[in-house]
Amino acid sequence: MTHAHAMLQTHPRASALEEGPLLACIEACFDCAQSCTACADACLGEGDVEMVIRCIRLCEDCADICLATGRIVTRQTELEPAPVRAVLQACAEACRACAQECERHAGHHEHCRVCAEACRRCEEACEEALTSLA
Amino acid sequence: MTHAHAMLQTHPRASALEEGPLLACIEACFDCAQSCTACADACLGEGDVEMVIRCIRLCEDCADICLATGRIVTRQTELEPAPVRAVLQACAEACRACAQECERHAGHHEHCRVCAEACRRCEEACEEALTSLA
Amino acid sequence: MTHAHAMLQTHPRASALEEGPLLACIEACFDCAQSCTACADACLGEGDVEMVIRCIRLCEDCADICLATGRIVTRQTELEPAPVRAVLQACAEACRACAQECERHAGHHEHCRVCAEACRRCEEACEEALTSLA
Amino acid sequence: MTHAHAMLQTHPRASALEEGPLLACIEACFDCAQSCTACADACLGEGDVEMVIRCIRLCEDCADICLATGRIVTRQTELEPAPVRAVLQACAEACRACAQECERHAGHHEHCRVCAEACRRCEEACEEALTSLA
Secondary structure, eight states, rough: HHHHHHHHOOOOOOOOOOOOHHHHHHHHHHHHHHHHHHHHHHHHTTGEEEEEEHHHHHHHHHHHHHHHEEEEEHHOOTTTTTHHHHHHHHHHHHHHHHHHHHHHTTTTOOHHHHHHHHHHHHHHHHHHHHHHHO | OOOHOOOOOOSSOOOSSHHHHHHHHHHHHHHHHHHHHHHHHHHHTTTTTGSSSHHHHHHHHHHHHHHHHHHHHHTTTTOHHHHHHHHHHHHHHHHHHHHHHHHHHTTTTTHHHHHHHHHHHHHHHHHHHHHHHH | OHHHHHHHTOOSSOSSSSSSHHHHHHHHHHHHHHHHHHHHHHHSSSGGGGHHHHHHHHHHHHHHHHHHHHHHHHTTOOOOOHHHHHHHHHHHHHHHHHHHHHHHHHHTTTHHHHHHHHHHHHHHHHHHHHHHHO | OOOOHHHHTTTSSSOOSHHHHHHHHHHHHHHHHHHHHHHHHHHHTTTTGGGSHHHHHHHHHHHHHHHHHHHHHHTTTTHHHHHHHHHHHHHHHHHHHHHHHHHTTTOOHHHHHHHHHHHHHHHHHHHHHHHHHH
16 A cells, blocks of 8 residues: 555545545646656756757646645645635646647657656546546 | 846746736745745644634645746746646635635734735735736 | 656666665655645644644645655756755655654554654655765 | 734744744745746746756756745744754755856846845855754
8 A cells, every 4th residue: 555545544534535536636646746847857958958848848837736736635634625626627737738748759758758648647637536526 | 126026027038928917926926825834834833723723724725836826927938828827726716715714713813814815915916817818 | 667767767867876766765755745745634634633733843844845855856957966965864854853753643643653654764765865876 | 014024923932043034034935936936947948048957957956945945944833953954954055056057147147147146145044044043
């Protein structure tokens, strides 16, 4: 069992979301934040950096919103649905934009291919958490 | 001139937003993140902490999303409107929820009164940035 | 292979650290940030919240420094040793302080026991990354 | 009075640091995080981006550690000196490294000149907070 899973199971309060989609969303957000931070940095280290300016920018934004979302969905105490829903929507939107850009570079930059995969998984996990929260 | 203002004026690319609402939004996001971090901690230091559990939780969420939003709106290079719009909406929503809760404690906790003020200013600044972006 | 591992292997530049300790450190930092965010929130949801004020505070600090460290050690391009070393030391220190406090509550709060474990693993991973960087 | 100042004055617990250096440090950390985020993005938008790769990387690191430090020094409840001291040292180190690099570009990129100024102020503010904490 991952620490994230154990932390969820030992929380004293019931969650407003089902455990499966919630755990998947928590883990995908932190994972995607790490991949996007790594992809922005890997792009910066490429010889053709001027071709991946947009990729770096979208990765930076995606990492920031994924970290905020990962922390927010981690919290179960006194959950207020409206802001949690809005942040999940923003995270899905940022993941979608970042995935689309990374996919354009996936053929020549392997890190963009991996990052796009992490973004697509996080986008889906946020959408499923939204369904579970609704 | 603040550093935030000077950084905006010296950016090599034109922004998609008008300077006034953009600068106000950047500054309000970082300011609100700081106030919410302080309010959560001040609540934690109060004798009646069990009365402000919800306030602490909403302040923590608001700080996280304000920091992410502050960094995202700071960036002008290759701005993609859809995720920026979504993150501004999420930030306004989190500020609104946090302000409402802080206002309930404003009569007996002065830090909640100040924090509510920072949240309301940030909520408005995000709404105005949204109008400017549209 | 985790996304973090794949991102490290596809980076265009050589890292200043050995792959094993570096990957362990990256993954431990994000994992510990998540556990500490969860533990602070779980403590907040406990009936005896006034007994875990110090635990909440140390968890919040530990989460913040773990996230910053996780992002910083993720970056391989143009690594400057002095600040990376200092941030790894700060992260190890925060993990140690948080683990000590969580261990005091591990007998009655299972989430504190799990969080202490995540903190100890991250403390060790930062120490090993420091040895690898030196 | 800034919100940060008002939040400090309305905190229910006494701080371990003197108010002057503490407030200066809190404000400098958030200010420097914003400037570094802006400078990394402005560098990314320059025509000669391949000349400022190192500047972007050091700005990203500096922004991350400044945000963590800003949040940590904002908290007064149950302050544990060892990790706070370590994080202030890490922040000062990151600001110094970033300022040195930004100063190299200050002649041709005005945003680097402004950012170096924000970094130097934050470096000093962290050093003074360390003296006050000792």
